[in-house]
Amino acid sequence: MNYIGIDLGGTNIAAGIVDEKGNLIYTDSVPTRSERDAVEIIADIAKLVEHMLTEKGISKEEIKSIGIGVPGVSDETTGNIISCVNLGWYNQPLRVPLEELLKLPVFIDNDATVAGVAEYHAGKMKGYRNGVFITLGTGVGSGIIINGKVIRGSHGVGSEVGHMIVGENFYNCNCGKNGCLETFSSATAMIKYAQHGIKEGEKSSIINEIDGNLEKITAKLIIDHAKAGDLFAESVVDRMVKYLAIGIFNITNIIDPDIFVIGGGVSKAGDYLLKKLNEVVQANKLFKDLPVGKIEIAELENDAGIIGAAMLGKM
Amino acid sequence: MNYIGIDLGGTNIAAGIVDEKGNLIYTDSVPTRSERDAVEIIADIAKLVEHMLTEKGISKEEIKSIGIGVPGVSDETTGNIISCVNLGWYNQPLRVPLEELLKLPVFIDNDATVAGVAEYHAGKMKGYRNGVFITLGTGVGSGIIINGKVIRGSHGVGSEVGHMIVGENFYNCNCGKNGCLETFSSATAMIKYAQHGIKEGEKSSIINEIDGNLEKITAKLIIDHAKAGDLFAESVVDRMVKYLAIGIFNITNIIDPDIFVIGGGVSKAGDYLLKKLNEVVQANKLFKDLPVGKIEIAELENDAGIIGAAMLGKM
Numbered sequence: 232m233n234y235i236g237i238d239l240g241g242t243n244i245a246a247g248i249v250d251e252k253g254n255l256i257y258t259d260s261v262p263t264r265s266e267r268d269a270v271e272i273i274a275d276i277a278k279l280v281e282h283m284l285t286e287k288g289i290s291k292e293e294i295k296s297i298g299i300g301v302p303g304v305s306d307e308t309t310g311n312i313i314s315c316v317n318l319g320w321y322n323q324p325l326r327v328p329l330e331e332l333l334k335l336p337v338f339i340d341n342d343a344t345v346a347g348v349a350e351y352h353a354g355k356m357k358g359y360r361n362g363v364f365i366t367l368g369t370g371v372g373s374g375i376i377i378n379g380k381v382i383r384g385s386h387g388v389g390s391e392v393g394h395m396i397v398g399e400n401f402y403n404c405n406c407g408k409n410g411c412l413e414t415f416s417s418a419t420a421m422i423k424y425a426q427h428g429i430k431e432g433e434k435s436s437i438i439n440e441i442d443g444n445l446e447k448i449t450a451k452l453i454i455d456h457a458k459a460g461d462l463f464a465e466s467v468v469d470r471m472v473k474y475l476a477i478g479i480f481n482i483t484n485i486i487d488p489d490i491f492v493i494g495g496g497v498s499k500a501g502d503y504l505l506k507k508l509n510e511v512v513q514a515n516k517l518f519k520d521l522p523v524g525k526i527e528i529a530e531l532e533n534d535a536g537i538i539g540a541a542m543l544g545k546m
Numbered sequence: 547m548n549y550i551g552i553d554l555g556g557t558n559i560a561a562g563i564v565d566e567k568g569n570l571i572y573t574d575s576v577p578t579r580s581e582r583d584a585v586e587i588i589a590d591i592a593k594l595v596e597h598m599l600t601e602k603g604i605s606k607e608e609i610k611s612i613g614i615g616v617p618g619v620s621d622e623t624t625g626n627i628i629s630c631v632n633l634g635w636y637n638q639p640l641r642v643p644l645e646e647l648l649k650l651p652v653f654i655d656n657d658a659t660v661a662g663v664a665e666y667h668a669g670k671m672k673g674y675r676n677g678v679f680i681t682l683g684t685g686v687g688s689g690i691i692i693n694g695k696v697i698r699g700s701h702g703v704g705s706e707v708g709h710m711i712v713g714e715n716f717y718n719c720n721c722g723k724n725g726c727l728e729t730f731s732s733a734t735a736m737i738k739y740a741q742h743g744i745k746e747g748e749k750s751s752i753i754n755e756i757d758g759n760l761e762k763i764t765a766k767l768i769i770d771h772a773k774a775g776d777l778f779a780e781s782v783v784d785r786m787v788k789y790l791a792i793g794i795f796n797i798t799n800i801i802d803p804d805i806f807v808i809g810g811g812v813s814k815a816g817d818y819l820l821k822k823l824n825e826v827v828q829a830n831k832l833f834k835d836l837p838v839g840k841i842e843i844a845e846l847e848n849d850a851g852i853i854g855a856a857m858l859g860k861m
Contacts, residue, residue, distance in 0.1 A: 361700045375800065377692060384802020385676045386837035391799045394832055396792050397711060398725075406833045410713075477711050484706045485690065485800050487699020517709055518721045522701035 233289060235280055235297040235335075236541030238342070241265050241317030244272070246279050247534070248287055248294075249541035253353030255534055257287045265318050272318070273325065277332035296336040296544030299325065300345030300536050307383055310339055338543035342536060344381055344390055346529070347374020348546060349539030350492045355527040359489040363482055364529065365392060366495035367475070371413040374539075377486060381546050393417070397477040401427060415474035418450035418496050425453050425467045435463035454500045468507065471497070476511040483523050494529030501528055548604060550595055550612040550650075551856030553657070556580050556632030559587070561594050562849070563602055563609075564856035568668030570849055572602045580633045587633070588640065592647040611651040611859030614640065615660030615851050622698055625654055653858035657851060659696055659705055661844070662689020663861060664854030665807045670842040674804040678797055679844065680707060681810035682790070686728040689854075692801060696861050708732070712792040716742060730789035733765035733811050740768050740782045750778035769815045783822065786812070791826040798838050809844030816843055 233256070238245040240263060247258040261279050263272060280297065284290070303315030310326020312318075326337045340348070347356070347364030356362035356376070364374040371393030375382040382389050393413035394406050402423060404411035414420050426445040429438060437456050441447040456464035479491055498504065505528055512523055531538060548571070553560040555578060562573040576594055578587060595612065599605070618630030625641020627633075641652045655663070662671070662679030671677035671691070679689040686708030690697040697704050708728035709721050717738060719726035729735050741760040744753060752771050756762040771779035794806055813819065820843055827838055846853060 359700075377697070378695065380693065382692070382801055384798070385674075385804040385839060386802055388798060388832065388836050388838075389800060389802030391832070393799075395796045395799045396713075399714065408830065408832075481710045481796060482800060483699070483703060484708075484710045485704060485797060486697055487701055487704030489700040515723065517703065517706070517723075521703050523703075524700060 232295040233293055234295055234541035234544050235283070236537040236539065237276060237280075237297065237299040238345075238536030238540060239263070239276070239299055239301050239318070241302070244276055244279060245537055246276075246283060247537035247541065248283055248289065249538055251545075253349070253538050253542055255538055257283055258537065259283050259286070263318070269318070269320055269323050270328070273328050274332070276329060280333055291333075291335060294335055296338060297329070297333060298338045298340070298345070298540035298543030299329075300342040300540040301325075301339060302342045304341065304387065305339045307387060310337065312339070313387075336544065340381065340383075340540075340543055341372070341374075341390070343372025344374035344383075345539035345543065346494055346531070346535040347376060347492070347539065348381060348542050349531050349535040350494070350529055351376050352542040352545065353538055354531045354535070355492045355529060356490055361486065361488040362490045362492060363392070363486075363488045363524075364492045364494060365475075365478070367417055367493065367497035368495035369417060369419050371417045372495075375486070375488075377488075379546070392478060392482065395478055395481055397474050397481065412474060412478045416471045416478065416497075421450045421453050421467050421471050421497070422448050424470060425464070428463060428467070433463045436461040437464055450497050451499070454497075454503070458503055468500070468504075472504070472507045472511055475508060476515060479512060479526070480515065480517065480523070484517070488524045490525045490527060492527050492529050494535070498528050504528070547610040548608055549610055549856035549859050550598070551852040551854065552591060552595075552612065552614040553660075553851030553855060554578070554591070554614055554616050554633070555851075556617070559591055559594060560852055561591075561598060562852035562856065563598055563604060564853055566860075568664070568853050568857055570853055572598055573852065574598050574601070578633070584633070584635055584638050585643070588643050589647070591644060595648055606648075606650060609650055611653060612644070612648065613653045613655070613660070613855035613858030614644075615657040615855040616640075616654060617657045619656065619702065620654045622702060625652065627654070628702075651859065655696065655698075655855075655858055656687070656689075656705070658687025659689035659698075660854035660858065661809055661846070661850040662691060662807070662854065663696060663857050664846050664850040665809070665844055666691050667857040667860065668853055669846045669850070670807045670844060671805055676801065676803040677805045677807060678707070678801075678803045678839075679807045679809060680790075680793070682732055682808065682812035683810035684732060684734055686732045687810075690801070690803075692803075694861070696858075707793060707797065710793055710796055712789050712796065727789060727793045731786045731793065731812075736765045736768050736782050736786050736812070737763050739785060740779070743778060743782070748778045751776040752779055765812055766814070769812075769818070773818055783815070783819075787819070787822045787826055790823060791830060794827060794838070794841070795830065795832065799832070803839045805840045805842060807842050807844050809850070813843050819843070
């Protein structure tokens with residue numbers, strides 16, 4: 232049997248056919264054109280699925296289910312999208328209309344959870360029973376798998392480690408609280424902290440590249456200058472790592488997974504990030520020597536959204 | 547079928563026969579005399595079990611398993627006690643010798659987890675699939691149940707929410723870190739903070755009752771004076787509640803349980819504590835209105851150790 236995965240974004244609807252092992256065997260995409268009615272977008276998803284099956288010569292009987300990753304919050308019971316800012320969807324039915332159009336079972340989950348599911352089936356989490364995927368991008372998202380099952384929580388608000396409180400920060404999170412992991416360890420957090428430092432007079436080679444415009448600072452720029460030896464840029468990375476390590480320990484104290492997999496834009500710092508993170512985690516073990524899960528950088532990158540969505544039907 | 551539960555403490559070995567529904571139908575106990583060799587203590591546990599069965603006229607065939615709650619860390623695979631300070635046990639085999647003596651399956655877990663299991667089968671967590679028991683005593687311990695299974699973690703260090711970092715504190719935790727929940731929300735933490743405040747010159751009706759000896763301050767004394775309207779004592783309780791609420795939200799962001807059950811000595815503050823805790827939690831919801839699990843005070847008290855240990859064989 233095969234599975235269909237849909238990565239529903241604000242710009243594109245990316246779709247693919249995935250085999251039992253999580254291999255992507257066919258992909259296609261269409262623009263989302265999110266200004267349209269949800270009904271039209273849902274019809275386009277159905278058309279895209281039908282088109283892929285025709286092109287690849289696969290019948291519907293060979294497809295077990297369809298999974299959709301959405302950058303928002305969905306209700307597992309109803310299959311409705313509770314809130315998806317990028318699409319302007321609020322309490323929007325998705326599973327029911329799509330199941331009616333395609334006559335196949337539909338599974339929906341958050342895009343970070345979906346990326347975690349991809350790593351679980353076909354990436355760095357493969358072979359482990361308990362794993363936590365943490366994505367460091369605009370915000371901090373996560374996908375948590377315990378005993379081979381995705382953890383959504385009793386009210387659908389689990390697997391949101393970005394809002395775990397890990398310290399005190401100089402600005403509040405958009406959730407209204409102070410000290411969320413997201414405000415320390417996202418790309419946005421790194422940028423804000425770098426801007427804050429430069430405004431306060433910190434010296435950095437970053438300053439030479441932004442024409443006096445602090446808005447030009449990106450996480451990539453900070454990481455590149457840190458790697459090149461700029462002390463201020465490195466302190467920004469180190470602060471991100473310090474709080475990410477606290478997050479990793481807090482998760483360990485609760486569910487103690489086999490492995491943590493770090494994804495998202497910031498994870499492109501690769502071995503440079505991994506080395507720093509492992510140093511801080513190893514130096515700060517609970518009671519100095521209690522075990523903590525392995526840490527790896529995610530491997531699936533762009534395809535994670537399609538593969539993980541497809542694999543939702545296999546969890 | 548019935549189950550045997552053993553609450554192995556530094557002072558007493560308390561044991562009981564528990565039915566399928568978690569009702570305690572017989573209890574007995576002997577002194578631990580922890581200065582003795584482990585072999586002698588284990589032999590006494592076996593004798594106590596045999597004695598209870600004889601007294602109650604129940605045959606071994608009517609017993610499904612034996613569970614033991616230990617104030618320490620055990621290795622699920624080997625059934626050895628990795629570390630139990632109260633008994634001076636380190637890497638001490640427990641399951642194997644006891645199974646040899648009694649010819650019944652033996653399950654071992656941490657005493658906080660065991661108390662959580664008791665609440666799950668016969669207390670406030672009954673009927674819920676996902677629950678977190680938090681005990682506020684000398685330290686802060688926990689028992690976490692997800693989808694009806696106890697969470698021990700991949701390395702046996704899960705369900706230790708007392709060492710979750712929730713802020714910055716004026717003293718370090720005995721685990722070597724700063725900011726552990728245990729240093730804000732245990733009975734010990736309340737005492738330390740009250741002593742610290744009084745040393746710094748805070749005025750409080752507590753001072754009239756301790757003959758100038760700060761060592762006489764107890765969590766009960768602080769709570770009694772807070773209830774009676776002493777502002778400093780109330781601020782000590784409020785600080786404990788503030789960080790407990792952060793802990794509850796951090797757990798929610800990860801596993802989002804149906805219910806939190808608060809036990810341990812501090813929970814004897816009862817409705818006074820529950821009202822304060824609910825106020826802080828309701829006022830600080832994620833994104834102002836996202837759901838959070840119900841909060842209750844534990845109901846089983848002293849029997850939780852025996853009932854929960856017995857029910858380990860039913861998880």
